Amino acid sequence: MGFILSREGFNEIITQLSSKYRIYAPVLKKGEGRFTDTDVVMYDFVSDPGEIEIDRKSDYSFKNVLVPFSQTLFYFAEEAVKEADFPDKDILVFLRACDMHALRRQDAIYLENGAEEDWFYRRVRDRLHFVLIGCPASFEDCFCVSMGTNRVADGYMFSVETAQDGIACDLHDEELAPLFTYQAEAVRTVVPSYAKENDTKVDVPDQVPLSIYKDPLWDEYNSRCIGCGRCTLVCPTCTCYTMEDIYYTDNGRAGERRRVQASCMIDGYSNVAGGGQYRKTKGERMRFKVLHKISDFKAKFGCNMCVGCGRCDMVCPEYISFSNCINKTAAAVRAQAEGKEGEQA
Numbered sequence: 001m002g003f004i005l006s007r008e009g010f011n012e013i014i015t016q017l018s019s020k021y022r023i024y025a026p027v028l029k030k031g032e033g034r035f036t037d038t039d040v041v042m043y044d045f046v047s048d049p050g051e052i053e054i055d056r057k058s059d060y061s062f063k064n065v066l067v068p069f070s071q072t073l074f075y076f077a078e079e080a081v082k083e084a085d086f087p088d089k090d091i092l093v094f095l096r097a098c099d100m101h102a103l104r105r106q107d108a109i110y111l112e113n114g115a116e117e118d119w120f121y122r123r124v125r126d127r128l129h130f131v132l133i134g135c136p137a138s139f140e141d142c143f144c145v146s147m148g149t150n151r152v153a154d155g156y157m158f159s160v161e162t163a164q165d166g167i168a169c170d171l172h173d174e175e176l177a178p179l180f181t182y183q184a185e186a187v188r189t190v191v192p193s194y195a196k197e198n199d200t201k202v203d204v205p206d207q208v209p210l211s212i213y214k215d216p217l218w219d220e221y222n223s224r225c226i227g228c229g230r231c232t233l234v235c236p237t238c239t240c241y242t243m244e245d246i247y248y249t250d251n252g253r254a255g256e257r258r259r260v261q262a263s264c265m266i267d268g269y270s271n272v273a274g275g276g277q278y279r280k281t282k283g284e285r286m287r288f289k290v291l292h293k294i295s296d297f298k299a300k301f302g303c304n305m306c307v308g309c310g311r312c313d314m315v316c317p318e319y320i321s322f323s324n325c326i327n328k329t330a331a332a333v334r335a336q337a338e339g340k341e342g343e344q345a
Helices: 007-017 097-111 119-125 174-183 210-214 230-234 282-301 311-315 322-344
Strands: 002-005 021-029 040-045 070-077 080-083 090-096 128-133 158-163 166-170 184-187 241-247 254-261
Touching: 002 007, 002 174, 007 021, 007 166, 007 174, 021 128, 090 097, 097 119, 097 128, 097 282, 174 184, 210 282, 210 322, 230 311, 282 322, 311 322
Parallel strands: 021 090, 090 128, 128 158
Antiparallel strands: 002 166, 002 184, 021 040, 070 080, 070 254, 158 166, 241 254
């Protein structure tokens, strides 16, 4: 069932939904970008429906609603432990197709990656509902078509996108039909738009041999990468974190435990007891990240971890392109295979 809404009608629907849901959507932050007088589109909880940005690609991903940068898990005091409170309202999240695919990658890591589910993730995940933001055209740096994440068929309550005559919505939740019908300017079939072609294309190798670990292609990142970790913090599929205990008393018997986002690309993350450190160089870290995104995760869960949103390319201060990293890896795999064939001949 499809509806065409005016912006005012759309805002009224969101206002009414906010009585039941906390609305979490891309919001344009004017003058709050990384550089002076630049804008940024970030996910935020929405109090005014007019803040919702559906035409521009978000610079940061949605994942902070699931796994915040810093999340208190529980409080402890002497012999008592109390789990952190969680809001009673369900959450309605506006996502593009690539991010809905990314959500499935998050689910795999937190819910299917061992004998037990991550309970703190599960209690948030069970309260999430989704609005699909259509993509009439590809954005800069996107390579979702190559990754097969440019469209979804289900999993959302309704879709939204800007059309010539208003805001077009494809409604999947029949309970909302009266609300949409009342606000509609027109009723017609709506098929959510999706990017059919990207300017950026990648060639993901089907198999990555272990010999690629020794390939010199990783060496350039020893000097190019500065280890800031921005690429992984904006990535919708990166899930690494560390734990921090905050003590309220000198004896350390009262405080809180926090889960804090961390990254394989940041100094100190791979440090171990006794002064050891895995992946000391930036090149080794880049190798780990790239191969995890296009090989290791797929070997376990059956799909590439990277969804081709291109945010890592957008945010890197050293202009390192992850899509180029994938293509360089594919080229190195082909070169090694051709070299072996030549030796056998």
